[in-house]
Amino acid sequence: MELEKLRKELAKVDSKIVYLLEQRKNTVLKIGKIKELKGIHMVQKEREQKTLQRLVKQTNVDPKIVKKIYFILFSYSHKLQKKKRYY
Structure with missing residues (x-):
């Protein structure tokens, strides 16, 4: 069934996302x-803004969603x- 095939595909994508989150954390x-x-400040808002701008340009995902996820x-x-x- 097409639905089951797509759900399995989505499950694989979700597993990749979680793996990448772990890599990002490390x-x-x-x-x-x-x-x-x-002695560099931990929070660098300017860098975060530049990262958001770069990522929004790289995708067709709604920019609001990208910003929420990255927040x-x-x-x-x-x-x-x-x-x-x-570590």
């Missing part, structure tokens, strides 16, 4: 450690870096 922690060692990701990154749970 990279954020490494960046946080470097920022701390170099959550940025907030999580700030939380991780403030806890100083580096």
Whole structure:
């Protein structure tokens, strides 16, 4: 059935998203450690805005959705870096 096939495809995409979120988290922690060692502020709003602008241009997904998702990701990154749970 076409519906089941599409659902399996979606499940694979979701698994990839979760895997990429884990990779992003690990990279954020490494960046946080470097920022701390170099005395760089953890939160860099200008960089976040440039990232959002770049990502919105790369996709046909509604920009509001991209911004909402990345607001959550940025907030999580700030939380991780403030806890100083580096690997």
